[in-house]
Amino acid sequence: MQxxxxxxxxxxxxxxxxxxxxxxxxxxRWVYLVVASFIFYGWWDxxxxxxxxxxxxxxxxxxxxxxxxxxxxxxxxxLSICGNVGSLAIFKYLDFGIGNLNWLLGAFGxxxxxxxxxxxxxxxxxxxxxQSMSYTIDVYRGLLQPTHxxxxxxxxxxxxxxxxxxxxxxxxxxxxQLETVSEVSADERWDGLNLIVFGFFKKVVVADTxxxxxNAAFAAPELSPSAGYWWIVMVMxxxxxxxxxxxxSDIARGLGKWMGYEFPxxxxxxxxxxxxxxxxQRWHISxxxxxxxxxxxxxxxxxxxxxxxxxxxxxxxxISGLWHGAAWHFIFWAIAHSFYLTVERFTAWPQKxxxxxxxxxxxxxxxxxxxxxxxxxxxxxxxxxxxxxxxxMFDFGNLKFDLAYRLIDNNARNVLLIIIGSQLFFHLGxxxxxxxxxxxxxxxxxxxxxxxxxxxxxxxxRAPSNVFIYFQF
Amino acid sequence: MTITSMPSNTTNPQPRTGPWWANRTFGTLVLAVxxxxxxxxxxxxxxxxxxxxxxxxxKITWERCADAVLTGDSRVLIGVAPQGLGPMLPYRQIYNxxxxxxxxxAEYLDAAEKLLIPESRRKAVFIGITPHSLTGRTxxxxxxxxxxxxxxxxxxxxxxxxxxxMYFFQPMSLRxxxxxxxxxxxxxxxxxxxxxxxxxxxxxxxxxxxxxxxxRKILAERSVSQEVIDTVTAYVQRWTRQGIRVYGFxxxxxxxxxxxxxxxxxxxxxxxxxxxxxxxxRWIETDLDAYESFDGSHLQKEAALRFSKDLAQAVSLYEQxxxxxxxxxxxxxxxxxxx
Numbered sequence: 001m002q003x004x005x006x007x008x009x010x011x012x013x014x015x016x017x018x019x020x021x022x023x024x025x026x027x028x029r030w031v032y033l034v035v036a037s038f039i040f041y042g043w044w045d046x047x048x049x050x051x052x053x054x055x056x057x058x059x060x061x062x063x064x065x066x067x068x069x070x071x072x073x074x075x076x077x078x079l080s081i082c083g084n085v086g087s088l089a090i091f092k093y094l095d096f097g098i099g100n101l102n103w104l105l106g107a108f109g110x111x112x113x114x115x116x117x118x119x120x121x122x123x124x125x126x127x128x129x130x131q132s133m134s135y136t137i138d139v140y141r142g143l144l145q146p147t148h149x150x151x152x153x154x155x156x157x158x159x160x161x162x163x164x165x166x167x168x169x170x171x172x173x174x175x176x177q178l179e180t181v182s183e184v185s186a187d188e189r190w191d192g193l194n195l196i197v198f199g200f201f202k203k204v205v206v207a208d209t210x211x212x213x214x215n216a217a218f219a220a221p222e223l224s225p226s227a228g229y230w231w232i233v234m235v236m237x238x239x240x241x242x243x244x245x246x247x248x249s250d251i252a253r254g255l256g257k258w259m260g261y262e263f264p265x266x267x268x269x270x271x272x273x274x275x276x277x278x279x280x281q282r283w284h285i286s287x288x289x290x291x292x293x294x295x296x297x298x299x300x301x302x303x304x305x306x307x308x309x310x311x312x313x314x315x316x317x318x319i320s321g322l323w324h325g326a327a328w329h330f331i332f333w334a335i336a337h338s339f340y341l342t343v344e345r346f347t348a349w350p351q352k353x354x355x356x357x358x359x360x361x362x363x364x365x366x367x368x369x370x371x372x373x374x375x376x377x378x379x380x381x382x383x384x385x386x387x388x389x390x391x392x393m394f395d396f397g398n399l400k401f402d403l404a405y406r407l408i409d410n411n412a413r414n415v416l417l418i419i420i421g422s423q424l425f426f427h428l429g430x431x432x433x434x435x436x437x438x439x440x441x442x443x444x445x446x447x448x449x450x451x452x453x454x455x456x457x458x459x460x461x462r463a464p465s466n467v468f469i470y471f472q473f
Numbered sequence: 474m475t476i477t478s479m480p481s482n483t484t485n486p487q488p489r490t491g492p493w494w495a496n497r498t499f500g501t502l503v504l505a506v507x508x509x510x511x512x513x514x515x516x517x518x519x520x521x522x523x524x525x526x527x528x529x530x531x532k533i534t535w536e537r538c539a540d541a542v543l544t545g546d547s548r549v550l551i552g553v554a555p556q557g558l559g560p561m562l563p564y565r566q567i568y569n570x571x572x573x574x575x576x577x578x579a580e581y582l583d584a585a586e587k588l589l590i591p592e593s594r595r596k597a598v599f600i601g602i603t604p605h606s607l608t609g610r611t612x613x614x615x616x617x618x619x620x621x622x623x624x625x626x627x628x629x630x631x632x633x634x635x636x637x638x639m640y641f642f643q644p645m646s647l648r649x650x651x652x653x654x655x656x657x658x659x660x661x662x663x664x665x666x667x668x669x670x671x672x673x674x675x676x677x678x679x680x681x682x683x684x685x686x687x688x689r690k691i692l693a694e695r696s697v698s699q700e701v702i703d704t705v706t707a708y709v710q711r712w713t714r715q716g717i718r719v720y721g722f723x724x725x726x727x728x729x730x731x732x733x734x735x736x737x738x739x740x741x742x743x744x745x746x747x748x749x750x751x752x753x754x755r756w757i758e759t760d761l762d763a764y765e766s767f768d769g770s771h772l773q774k775e776a777a778l779r780f781s782k783d784l785a786q787a788v789s790l791y792e793q794x795x796x797x798x799x800x801x802x803x804x805x806x807x808x809x810x811x812x
Contacts, residue, residue, distance in 0.1 A: 186497065189496065461647075
């Protein structure tokens, strides 16, 4: 079930009604979490449950086997990784592979059309598979003692707030939390409410409103011939995907806080980054750190010279691109970012630019514009469409802002202005002002009224519902 | 605090003890609920009858409930009232099975047929024609019927049982709330009544002709499809052979709309009526601009009732005739069914 649905509101209401009572005993708590999470996940399609159960069982028993047969730890790790990567390969990448193989055979004049399997992609498979793999890898590395309680393990693997779209929580961070029962303080309740409300606002007001314009632009049979229009659409998409994804993470973290659990921060205003290295420290942090710890560093990281460092970086980024989807345009998106990072590494242009007056603002703007260009590959339905969009964007003879004004919905324009305003607010450091940190009574009252009004806006000014973008990954 | 300020690492001072109802989170939620009720109650166009979501969820699942079925697009949905037809016609259960932006397709006509009670001795299908309903289906404009057909049983359950809640929380703008607070400032006043028999009665003021312009644009891009006409006539033929009476008529709108449709849609009313009659249907001539329309396309509630009565009168003339051969055949095929 989706967070932005009536059924989830009812589900969450029931869950939190039972939580204070049922969380007191370990096994009861874990069973409650597993049952609730399976209902949450099975609501999409109950058949998906078999996959998560199968994937979880492999890792649970692999963890136990690693402890019991320590001499063969590597074998159990390989089995676990094969199980996880295998399920991803079958459900996510098989048809992509078949399509490319058919193309390759055709290029050699062999007409052997291997039929596609057309398997349904289970929601959030990439998220929970990675989460599950982190468990066995950490047990293998001795960073974590395997749990002997299967409900404890499945409570970790399937915990519903972050199950389908992150943040990806490591076993060593969450399993110990699940073992404790902490009373939720008033501060945590308030922080949780803030996160949930801002998360919903980002999703149902900002992302869904922008989605209308962006989807219409990409679904049109013929792309509108206006450079101005396409630049606005792509800036809208940049904020749509950010608000969609970080909104989900915020809601997940807020629900976690209400349960007494802490999930890692997944986004830190990525569009105010002044370099690409900083961007990747602010964007989808839980995935970036996962790749850093389980792919980049094991490959050698930056320890084996500059050239090898760049090779490792490109490998990690390309896998990250593939993680997002089995299509070439995701790979090109990853290539674009790898290229940005490599150029940045060799030229140090952001640092040089920042030495100039106003250089920080220019660096931030440059990183944002280049990120927007990379998003074209991410959003386009095909590589060909991405090239068409680039052609439109750089056809500066056809800016046609009047056409853009006519094509773009009023609400989307207003929402774009609000989000750009909020980015400037953070970029200029206004969030660190005295008023923001104030603990005076008027400030507390203002915050309460502000959050209450934001809830009303989320309810009555929400745009037509869209599925969270990252569910498909 | 703004939209991207996530207060994850900052906590505000809160008393760690004290009653749960006195804490700030609870107080804020209570305030939000109060504001929501204020906002929700300010909705300017308060619909009556069934809740819209419940209405559509029930309508899409109708089966074996009618002796007579009205089919068509939004003009039929809003313009033909079963309660206006009922008193003059010998059908006990008449249902309006029309949908917004609907196009005639085999899938839709099959669904309309399923509404008929198999045991009923007198069965009829009313086919309300608009040129738009005879245009071909495109991916970007599937029509409301096909959209509703995609609803899962769970969605239907939620819409049926929580329709009131969903209606209350329907999106609305601050401008809407302002107009709800000061109705005299609202540019239009609309009252919709979602009836259990499928009719949506609409009363809207002031009267405008906005739809004429919209249809001019739509019909410039889309014209009537011969394939759709053939589908309709094939069903007319099939139904009349089964003993079901099939009535066809063009839905009234306004003079300007009639002109636009004749100019742009490629619809030939006379040829269509001839094909319809040849297939076994009974064609009713209607006065296309004699009824009040609130937007140039759809009939005002009172006009819809008047049109329905006029339609019923025309149909009743046919109904008073000696039972047709088809009806006799149907009787012969099912001699044991009682009225």
